Amino acid sequence: MGATVNIDFFVILSSLLFVIGAFGVMIRRNMIVLLMCIELMLNAVNLLFVSFSTYYGNADAQIFVFFIIVVAAAEATVGLSILILAYRHLRSIDVSIFNKLKG
Amino acid sequence: MIATIITQLLGALAVASAMMVVLSKHPVRSVLYLVVTFFFISGLYIMMNAQFLAIVNIIVYAGAIMVLFLFVLMLLNLNKDAEPKTPTIIWIISTVAGGVLFLVLVAALKDIVLVSQKDDFAPISNIGLVENLGNTLFTKFVVPFEISSILFISAMVGAILLAKRDKPTID
Numbered sequence: 001m002g003a004t005v006n007i008d009f010f011v012i013l014s015s016l017l018f019v020i021g022a023f024g025v026m027i028r029r030n031m032i033v034l035l036m037c038i039e040l041m042l043n044a045v046n047l048l049f050v051s052f053s054t055y056y057g058n059a060d061a062q063i064f065v066f067f068i069i070v071v072a073a074a075e076a077t078v079g080l081s082i083l084i085l086a087y088r089h090l091r092s093i094d095v096s097i098f099n100k101l102k103g
Numbered sequence: 104m105i106a107t108i109i110t111q112l113l114g115a116l117a118v119a120s121a122m123m124v125v126l127s128k129h130p131v132r133s134v135l136y137l138v139v140t141f142f143f144i145s146g147l148y149i150m151m152n153a154q155f156l157a158i159v160n161i162i163v164y165a166g167a168i169m170v171l172f173l174f175v176l177m178l179l180n181l182n183k184d185a186e187p188k189t190p191t192i193i194w195i196i197s198t199v200a201g202g203v204l205f206l207v208l209v210a211a212l213k214d215i216v217l218v219s220q221k222d223d224f225a226p227i228s229n230i231g232l233v234e235n236l237g238n239t240l241f242t243k244f245v246v247p248f249e250i251s252s253i254l255f256i257s258a259m260v261g262a263i264l265l266a267k268r269d270k271p272t273i274d
Contacts, residue, residue, distance in 0.1 A: 005106075005107050005110045005111070005150075008213075009110070009111070009114065010114075010147075011209075011212045011213075012209060013114045013117070013118065015205060015208040015209055015212065016118055016205065017117065017118065017121055018208065019201050019202075019204050019205040019208065020118070020121045020122060020124075020125055020201075021121070021125075022201060022204060023125060023197055023198070023200075023201035024124065024125035026193070026196075026197035026200060026201065027125070027189050027193060027194055027197045028125065028189065029187030029188070029189055030130055030186060030187055032130050032133075032134075032172060032175065032176060032179075033124075033125075033130055033133050035172070036124060036133055036134065036137050036172060037124070037125065039137065039164070039168065040121055040124060040137065040140065043140070043141065043144055043164070046144075046160075047144055047147060047148075050147075050148055050151055050153045050156060051151060053153070053230070053231075054151040054152060054153065054228075054230075054231075057228060057230060058230070059230045059231075059235055059236055059239045060239065060243070060244075062153060062155075062156055062230070062231060062236055062239075063236065063239055063240050063243075063244050065156055066156075066159070066236075066240065067247060067251055069159065069160070069163050069164070070251045070254065070255065071251075071254070072164075072168065073163065073167065073168055073255075073258075074254050074255060074257075074258035075258075076168050076171060076172070077171070077258050077259070077261075077262045078258050078261050078262055078265070080171060080172070080175045080262075081261070081262040081263075081265040081266040082265055083175065084175065084178065084179070084265075084266055085265050085266065087179055092187075093179065093181070093187075094187040095187075096187070
């Protein structure tokens, strides 16, 4: 499937996906949606890795995508368990409530 | 030519569903739109001849991680009133900051000098197949592979320790 798409298309597309994820982290207060936006940003980086891997014909970047998926899975697990713990204590998932650590 | 159109269509749909992840009010809808986004990104991987990564992306991201998110949403039993409101000033500031971030990223990445200027972006190759990726993973990257298993074990232990009740019911 030789898609004759320029590399610029993928650079702009993954920048756009990354910015949408960052925008979501900025505007949303819900902690679960925040974690999902982080996953979206990681996927944008994965897309750029794969596109450059295809561009240069080198498989190393695709291995890096595996490691990013591993780190994303670990991060989601620990983040969601912290979220459940915080929800048990505070009965809310609003991130602005979690400033009680402020000294 | 048809592949170009499919690739651009998949990219546009991925951006649209990513916007819906951010903008939809209900968290369950956000999760489902994120699954749709991952499917579109997997389609882009297939268009870039990264077939094995496309399958792994669907299985791990859309299958496992998103089910974990849905499960946590189901456990928390949130209703519509629990959705926090964002002030308007945050919206304005975030829109400006996101737009500026996009401009900076594109402007920085536009000026990169690529080593090889090719027009045919994705020639038919077998670097994305499981045989080639497995060879690379278990020879060149075997140490990071083992370290990632340690990361998984520590994440698992950490998740269990964090989610455990404060007072264990052990006599």
